[in-house]
Amino acid sequence: MPLVVDCAQTAGILSLDAEKLGLAALCFTGHKGLFGPQGIGGILWKPDFAEKTEWFVEGGTGSFSHLELQPDTMPDKFEAGTPNLPGIAGLLAALDWMEETGIENIRRREESLGALLLEGLLTLPGVQLSGRKTMDGRLPVFAVNFEGRDNGILAARLSDEWGIETRPGLHCAPLAHKTLGTFPGGALRLSPGWFSTVDEIRKTVDALKAVLAS
Template sequence: MAIYLNNAATTWPKPEPVARAMYDFLISGGANLARGSAARRDLKTFNLVGDLRERVATLFGGYEGGDPRYVTFTSGVTEALNIVLKGYLRPGMRAVTTSMEHNSVIRPLRRLEAQGMELTILRCDGKGRLDPLVLKRRLEEPADLFVLAGASNLCGAIQDLEAVAEICRERKVPLVVDAAQTAGLLPHDAESLNLAALCFTGHKALQGPQGTGGIVWRPDFAQKCLPLVEGGTGSRSHEEHQPDVLPDKFESGTPNLPGLAGLGAALEWLETEGIDKVRRREESLGERLLEGLKELPGVSLYGSSEMEGRLPVFTLNLKNFDNDALACELARRWGIETRPGIHCAPLAHQTLGSFPQGALRLSPGYFNTEEEIEVCLEALRELASPKTATLRSGR
C-alpha cells in the first residue's frame, strides 16, 4: 500500500466523482465544444464548459460579478503563466518577480529577458517570504508587471498577498498570481485584490485531473495581451484573424473536455466538502508531521519551523543521506512516496540554503491519515538512527 506524501506535485487519490465524470464524458458525453450542431450532446458539452467557467469565476472572485467570459481554460498553470507573461511583456519593459518562484515563472521570464526585457528578482527571506517593504522600494522604479506565487511549492510559505496587492495598486503595476499551491486551500478574490491575472492549475488542491487549469483575467489586462496560440475557436469561422473577444481569444483548438468534466466534478466536491475543512484537515496533519520532524535527530528543515503562515509542504535533508537515496529508501521499504531534488525551483532552493544538493519534500494531503504520518515519522526515525547513519556513510 502506498503512503502518498507528494500532494504538492499532484493530489492523489482524486475524489471518486472526478473519475466518474471523466468516464461519463468519454462514454456518453463526448461531443466537441462549439464544433457540432445543436444536438443534445452538443448542448451538454456547451453547458458543461459554461457551468465550469461560472464555477471558476465564483471560486476565484472573478471580475464583474464573476463574469465567466473572463475565465480561460489551459492545460495547467504553466501554460496559463506563459500565456499571460508572453502575451503582455515586450522588449524594453521591466518585470519583477521573487526568488521563490517555480520555473514556470522563471523560465518564460528568462526567455523574455533574452529578448530585451528587463528582469528584477527580489530575494525572499530564509523562510521563503517576501517582505512587502522590499517590493515597495523596488517598485519605486517603473515596472510593467509583478508576478509571484501565493505559496511556495518548496516550504509552503504563504505570501502576504493583500499587502503586495496594495503596493501594486498604488504603483499601478499589474499583479499576476501563480495560485498553483493555494487554489483549493486558501480563499482567493481576484477582483478585490485587483489582480491582472490569477493563474491556477486543476490537479493539485483543486482535486481535479492533470491537464487542466486556467486564468481569471482582469478584463482591461486581457485586452492588452496577445494570444500565445491562435487557431480554430469554433466561433467566427469565416474570419481569418483570431477573435479578440473572450474567452475565444486565448482558447484555440479543442480543449481537454474529459479533463474539464473532471475539474467540474472536483469543484463541486470541494464546494460540498468546504475549502476551510480541507485546509484545517491538511493543517492538522501538517502540524503533527512538523512536530515529529523537529524531534528527529539529524534533520535539517528548510523554511519556517512553525505551521503558522504556511501550507503543509516541508523540505528537509537527513544527515548522511543524499535526498535522492532517502526518497528511494522510503519508497522501497515503506511505500512512502515523496519528491527529492530541486522541485523545478532552483532559485527557491538557493534562497532557503538547499542548493545545489536539493532536499526531500513531504506534502500530506486531505486523504492522508494520522497513521500514515506516524509511519513516515517512524521510518525517518529509523533511517536517522546512528546505526543506519553509520551504515549509510560507511564510517
C-alpha cells in the same frame, strides 16, 4: 507593473480575492489543492490585462474558423485547439465535492495532519526545514533536507521500501530554491492532504527515521 500570482499550492487551501489583491492575473492548477485531475488548470484574468496580453498558443478554436489568426474575444483568445473536456469535467466534480465537504473543514483537517507531520520531522537527526517551525502562518507543505544526504535517494528509498511518495528536487521553482538557499540540490517535499491518515503520517516519520539510520 502588472502582478501575476502563481497559486498552484494555495488555490483551494487559502481564501484568495484577486480583485482585493490587485492582481492582473491569478494562475492555478487543478490537481493539487482543488483535488482535480492532472492536466487541467486556469487563469483568472483582469479584463484590461487580458486585452493587452498576446495569445501564447495558436490553433483552431472552432468559433472563428474563417480567421487565420487567433481571435481576440475571450476566452477563445487563450483557448486554442480542443478543450480538455475530461479534465474540465473532473475539476468540476472536484469543486462540487469541495463545496459539499466545506473548504474550512478541509483546511482544518489538513492543518491538523500537517502539525503532526511537522512535529515528527523536527525530531529527525540532521533535519533542515525551510520556513517556519510551527503551523502558524504556513501551509502543510514541507521542504526538508537532511545533512549529508541526497534527497533524491531518500525519496527513492521511501517509495521503493515503504510505498511513500514524496517529491525531491527543485519543484519547478529554481528561483524559490535560490531564495531559500537550497539550490541546486533542492529539497524533499512532503505534503499531507485530506485523504491522508494519522497512521500514514506516523509511518512516514518512522520510515524517515529508518532510512536515515541506514
